Amino acid sequence: MLTTAPSTRGRRWWKLFGIAGVLATALYTLNLADPVNLASFAAIGAGTVWACFAAPRRRAAEPRAAWAFMGAAALLFLIGVVVRPLVVSQPLIADAFTVPGYVLLGTFFTMLLRSRGGVARHSVLDGLMVCLAGGLASALLLAAPAAAITDRPPIESVLAGLYPLFDVVLLALGINLTFTARTWPVSLATLVAGMALIVVGDVAYGIIGVEGKTYTSPLLDVPFLLAYVLLGVSALHPSVVELGRAARHPVQAWSWRRMTLLVPAVSTPFVLLVLVGGESPEYRALIGACGLAIVALLLLRAVSAVQAQVAAQLHSEHQAMHDPLTGLPNRRMISNEIERLLGSVPPPDTRRIWVYFLDLDGFKWVNDSWGHDTGDQLVIEVAARLRAAIPAGTMLARVGGDEFLVAYLGDEQGALRLVDVIQGCFAHSLRVRDTEVVISASIGIAHAPGDGSPEVTAQALLRDADTAMYRSKSEGPGRATIFDTSMHDRVRERIELEGALRTALVEGQLSVVYQPIVRLETGRPIGAEALVRWNHPQRGPIPPMTFIPVAEDAGLIGTLGTWVRNEALSQLATWRADGTVGDDFYLSINVSPRQLSNAELPLIVAGELLQHGVPAAAVALEMTESVMADGGSVTARVLYELRELGLKLLVDDFGTGFSALGYLRRFPVTGVKIDRSFVSGLGESGEDEEIVRAVVAMSRALGLSIVAEGVETRVQRDALAAVGVTQGQGWLWGPGVAAGDFATHWGARRYAPAPPG
Numbered sequence: 001m002l003t004t005a006p007s008t009r010g011r012r013w014w015k016l017f018g019i020a021g022v023l024a025t026a027l028y029t030l031n032l033a034d035p036v037n038l039a040s041f042a043a044i045g046a047g048t049v050w051a052c053f054a055a056p057r058r059r060a061a062e063p064r065a066a067w068a069f070m071g072a073a074a075l076l077f078l079i080g081v082v083v084r085p086l087v088v089s090q091p092l093i094a095d096a097f098t099v100p101g102y103v104l105l106g107t108f109f110t111m112l113l114r115s116r117g118g119v120a121r122h123s124v125l126d127g128l129m130v131c132l133a134g135g136l137a138s139a140l141l142l143a144a145p146a147a148a149i150t151d152r153p154p155i156e157s158v159l160a161g162l163y164p165l166f167d168v169v170l171l172a173l174g175i176n177l178t179f180t181a182r183t184w185p186v187s188l189a190t191l192v193a194g195m196a197l198i199v200v201g202d203v204a205y206g207i208i209g210v211e212g213k214t215y216t217s218p219l220l221d222v223p224f225l226l227a228y229v230l231l232g233v234s235a236l237h238p239s240v241v242e243l244g245r246a247a248r249h250p251v252q253a254w255s256w257r258r259m260t261l262l263v264p265a266v267s268t269p270f271v272l273l274v275l276v277g278g279e280s281p282e283y284r285a286l287i288g289a290c291g292l293a294i295v296a297l298l299l300l301r302a303v304s305a306v307q308a309q310v311a312a313q314l315h316s317e318h319q320a321m322h323d324p325l326t327g328l329p330n331r332r333m334i335s336n337e338i339e340r341l342l343g344s345v346p347p348p349d350t351r352r353i354w355v356y357f358l359d360l361d362g363f364k365w366v367n368d369s370w371g372h373d374t375g376d377q378l379v380i381e382v383a384a385r386l387r388a389a390i391p392a393g394t395m396l397a398r399v400g401g402d403e404f405l406v407a408y409l410g411d412e413q414g415a416l417r418l419v420d421v422i423q424g425c426f427a428h429s430l431r432v433r434d435t436e437v438v439i440s441a442s443i444g445i446a447h448a449p450g451d452g453s454p455e456v457t458a459q460a461l462l463r464d465a466d467t468a469m470y471r472s473k474s475e476g477p478g479r480a481t482i483f484d485t486s487m488h489d490r491v492r493e494r495i496e497l498e499g500a501l502r503t504a505l506v507e508g509q510l511s512v513v514y515q516p517i518v519r520l521e522t523g524r525p526i527g528a529e530a531l532v533r534w535n536h537p538q539r540g541p542i543p544p545m546t547f548i549p550v551a552e553d554a555g556l557i558g559t560l561g562t563w564v565r566n567e568a569l570s571q572l573a574t575w576r577a578d579g580t581v582g583d584d585f586y587l588s589i590n591v592s593p594r595q596l597s598n599a600e601l602p603l604i605v606a607g608e609l610l611q612h613g614v615p616a617a618a619v620a621l622e623m624t625e626s627v628m629a630d631g632g633s634v635t636a637r638v639l640y641e642l643r644e645l646g647l648k649l650l651v652d653d654f655g656t657g658f659s660a661l662g663y664l665r666r667f668p669v670t671g672v673k674i675d676r677s678f679v680s681g682l683g684e685s686g687e688d689e690e691i692v693r694a695v696v697a698m699s700r701a702l703g704l705s706i707v708a709e710g711v712e713t714r715v716q717r718d719a720l721a722a723v724g725v726t727q728g729q730g731w732l733w734g735p736g737v738a739a740g741d742f743a744t745h746w747g748a749r750r751y752a753p754a755p756p757g
Contacts, residue, residue: 021229045078062244076101134168185239194230357465361477440478444469513736602641616646676710
């Protein structure tokens with residue numbers, strides 16, 4: 001509480017100041033005595049001066065220098081108002097302070113407008129119309145009569161008439177300030193209201209100036225007192241920081257706010273013509289000239305509004321058809337272009353429409369490693385290279401985060417040359433934020449005749465190019481594939497498989513089997529790997545190598561992985577409770593790269609372990625080598641947090657991927673599983689034996705456990721034991737089996753010593 005009180009009090013300062021200012025104004029209005037009046041005005045004025053100098057600076061309101069000018073103007077106005085009753089016979093002394101105050105106040109508004117992005121053309125025209133109307137009215141009704149008084153120095157008469165003109169300029173600046181705002185925060189509202197009260201006060205002084213007077217009553221100062229209060233509130237309110245930030249409308253329409261300003265301005269010459277137009281030919285000439293000027297400005301304003309509307313419409317249309325990051329056409333625009341091309345090549349022209357779908361390989365890795373800003377810069381650089389490389393008249397579009405489309409009209413030879421041109425854009429590294437990035441693009445190509453065949457549409461071509469691109473992706477980075485109709489069958493098969501997998505997750509068609517991991521020297525199980533199986537009601541068994549990639553692509557791998565983990569942990573808890581397995585038995589569960597990129601995974605796994613009552617040391621998570629090579633900072637943090645929980649971390653299929661010693665040292669893995677491709681050649685291939693021997697030596701040096709996968713023969717088992725491998729898994733000991741069969745064949749009781757006879 002003690003730490004928040006000062007800030008709460010600071011937020012209420014503007015309220016306290018406003019209440020105190022109103023009370024002081026009321027005291028001043030009572031006109032009890034000159035010292036009381038002087039003290040009341042000085043208190044309000046001094047508070048406003050302090051607020052203008054101190055409060056915006058403390059809140060870091062921009063522009064800072066502007067509020068210094070406002071504070072200085074408030075100080076000069078204060079001196080002028082306090083001095084004026086004391087120097088009635090010499091009013092120029094008060095004017096010597098007040099006139100510079102107007103200059104400083106105008107500087108404040110100018111700096112504020114510049115900070116808010118300046119003033120639009122239509123706003124300037126609106127301000128000029130108001131300024132001309134107000135200037136004309138003040139000149140004829142106040143300045144001219146004041147200047148005609150002969151029993152005082154001419155300079156006094158001129159100044160008496162000029163004050164309303166000063167106000168007209170300030171009013172125009174204030175109006176333009178409101179035109180840069182969509183909403184009116186408290187600071188803006190009080191600032192504009194304060195300016196309006198200054199105008200009211202100066203008009204009142206202008207009216208008595210027509211009568212040859214310079215001061216009559218303290219009531220004339222009430223508008224200035226209230227203006228001071230409002231200016232102080234504007235400086236003290238937290239919304240003062242918003243005054244330097246514009247939130248202008250995209251197009252300044254003929255809104256009711258503007259019309260309430262413009263209608264009186266346009267009407268002013270006609271009203272003045274009736275009121276004072278008959279006094280002299282000079283008055284009528286001035287009224288006519290200002291009236292014509294206002295009408296001209298009004299017409300120019302109308303033209304400006306139309307031009308602004310047209311410009312906004314063109315901008316909106318451009319935004320609707322172009323990518324905001326690269327400025328390239330978007331999917332909508334290139335689809336229209338493809339539709340046009342499809343009907344633009346009448347026979348006997350044999351040229352075809354070629355659509356290239358590009359997807360950047362490794363873009364996600366760049367985003368995860370260096371951030372999305374770097375990813376955006378990479379996209380911009382790729383767009384620039386492609387735009388410079390492709391032939392003139394060939395449309396290039398960006399249609400996704402890292403996806404591009406090219407629409408080309410030509411023969412097959414030209415289309416194949418364009419593939420080389422596109423791939424050449426990625427032959428050299430791209431420099432992004434002082435970093436050299438090497439990427440490639442997978443390209444899918446679809447083509448069709450341009451004879452307007454009704455069965456061929458832009459959407460069909462884009463779909464086929466997208467399908468071919470995914471085929472390229474599956475074959476490795478940097479590939480290009482031309483679409484053929486057989487791909488439709490594979491796409492349809494994949495879509496059907498995805499739907500069936502979603503149904504399987506809901507209807508319980510999946511199951512978990514357990515394959516033993518044994519100690520080679522004894523043949524006794526020390527662990528098991530949990531493997532998911534899918535037995536489709538119509539199709540029969542569907543292998544994991546078929547449906548796991550579908551789960552990855554469809555975003556189902558998280559749901560699938562969570563289900564498998566909970567099934568396996570629940571079974572392990574049961575086995576530990578009924579004595580099927582001992583305390584040193586561990587269960588190995590696979591996790592995908594996408595699962596490991598979820599920052600919440602350690603927390604989720606910790607909750608699952610607690611729910612099933614399984615110690616973390618009894619669980620191992622298996623991952624592929626690609627996790628360490630491609631994983632970003634999130635994946636690394638997830639692995640470290642999983643290890644901190646006490647789980648084992650195993651590298652599956654070791655030796656087939658990157659196999660870099662640096663990865664094993666950098667990440668907290670506890671063991672490796674030698675891939676079956678090296679185990680199968682043991683006893684026949686000396687090269688495979690050397691590879692396994694090297695893996696064993698490296699793993700021992702790093703303190704890692706070793707499991708050999710795919711062991712099928714006793715020869716392989718003996719060869720593994722000879723080079724120092726201690727654990728094995730494979731068909732030599734049997735496939736993955738259901739939980740009940742595993743307990744029957746591999747339960748701890750089967751290996752318990754016989755009771756003494």
